[in-house]
Amino acid sequence: MRDILEAVASGDLDPAVAEARLSGYATTGAGRFDAARETRRGVPEAILADGKTPDEAATLAAAAVKSTGRAILTRADDTHVDAVVDTLNEEVTFHRDDRARTLVAHAPDFDPPTRDATVGIVTGGTSDAEAAGEASVILEEMGATVTRVEDVGVAHLGRVIDHLDTLRAADVLVVAAGREGALPTVVAGLVDTPVIGLPVSTGYGHGGSGKAALEGMLQSCTVISVVNIDAGFVAGAQAGLIARAISDARTGNDQAD
Template identity: 85%
Template sequence: MRDILEAVAAGDLDPAVAEARLSGYATTGAGRFDAARETRRGVPEAILAEGKTPEEAATLATAAVRSTGRAVLTRAADAHVDAVVDALDETATFDRDDRARTLVARAPDYEPPTLEATVGLVTGGTSDAEAAGEAAVILEAMGATVTRVEDVGVAHLGRVLDHLDTLRDADVLVVAAGREGALPTVVAGLVDTPVIGLPVSTGYGYGGDGEAALAGMLQSCTIISAVNIDAGFVAGAQAGLVARAVSDARAANEDGGDESDRSDLSDASGR
C-alpha cells in the first residue's frame, strides 16, 4: 500500500489506478467502475452506454482504460463513441462494431488475454447479428477464438447440417435465434458440447418480441441453457467462462499431470 501511495505522491501513478488497486474499483463522477471484476470473476467489466449520457460513458471509459488498460462499451450510440474517442489519449486504439453497437478501447501497452478454446457463434438469420455481435465482442475480450456460423435457421435444416463438423469442433456454442427460437434446440441435439441459447427479439405479432424464442428455449427437449432476450453480453460471458475452464484443463494436460488420472479412470470404468 505504501508503494502505491508514494507512487501517487510522486506523480508516477494515476489516482484512479491507485484506487482501483486498493479498493478494486475506481470512483468517477459517472459512477464506480469495477476494475477488479476480470481478476475476481474472469469476465471483464463492461460499460452499458445505453441510458448514460455521452459524457458519462466517456468518463467511465477513461477510468476503465486507466485502471485496466481497456474499456468495453455495449449498446453504444455514435454520440457515445465520439465522446469516448475525444476523451481518451490519441495513442489509444479503438474497435467499433456498428451493427452490435459496441466499442472496445485499449491503451497502447495493453496485452489482451488468450484462451486455448474455441467458441462457435451461430445465428439463425441476419437479423440476429446485433445480439450475436455483442456476444462476440465479450468473447474476444476474454481471449477466446470465435468461429461464426451464420444464417443457418431451421427453415432449411440442410444449412445446419452443412456446418456440422464446425459445430462439433467448438468447445462451447452460443446459438442466437428469434421467431420460435428452435435453432439452439436442434443444434444441441447434434453436438456433445454445451449450448447456450440466445433468444433474439425478431419475429411477428404475438411473441415476436423475443418471448416466444425465450419460451421455446426454456422448454427445449434437448439440453441447453438460455439467457434473457437480446442478452448477447451475458451469453458471451457464460460461454467465455466455459472456454476458460476448457483452456485451463488443456494447460494442465500439457503439464503432463493427467495421463495417469485418465488411465486410472479407464481402469475403473472397465474400458
C-alpha cells in the same frame, strides 16, 4: 499498500489507478467502474452506454482504460462513440462494431488474454447479428477463438447439416435465434458440447419481441442453457468462462505431458 501510496505521492501513479488497486473500483462523476471484476469474476467489466449521456460514457471509459488498460462499451450509439474517442488518448486503439453497437478501446501497453478454446457463434438469420455480435466481442476480449456460423435457421435444416463439422469442432456454442427460437434445440441435439441459447427480439404478433423465442428455449427437450432476450453480453461471458476452464485444463494437460 505503502508502495502504492508512495507512488501516488511521488507522482508516479495516478490516484484513480491507486484507488482501483486498493478498493477494486474507480470512482468517477459518472459512477464507479469495477476495475477488479475480471480478476474477481473472470469476466471483464463492460460499460452499458444505453441510458448514459455521451459524457458519462466517456468518463467511465477513461477510468476503465486508466485502471485496467481497456474499455468495453455495449449498446453504444454514434454520440457515445464520438465522445469516447474524443476523450481518450490518441494512442489508444479502437475497434467498433457498428452492427453489435460495441466499442472496445485498448491502451498501448494492454496485453489481451489468449485461451486455447474455440467458441462457435451461430445465428438463425441476419436479424440475429446484433445480439450475436455483442457475444462475439466479449468472447474475443476474454481471449477465446470465435468461429461464426451465420444464417442457418431451421426453416431449412440442410443449412445446419452443412456446418456440422464446424459446430462439432467448437468447445462451446452460443446459438442466437428469434421467432420460435428452435435453432438452439436443434443444434444441441447434434453436438456433444455445451450450447447456450440466445433469444433475439425478432418475430411477429403474439409472442414477438423475443418472448416466444425465450419460452421455446426454456422448454427445450435437448439440454441447453438460456440467457435473457438480446443478452449477448451475458451469453458471451458465460461461454467465455467455459472456454477459460477448458483452456486451463488443456494447459494443465500439456504441462503434465
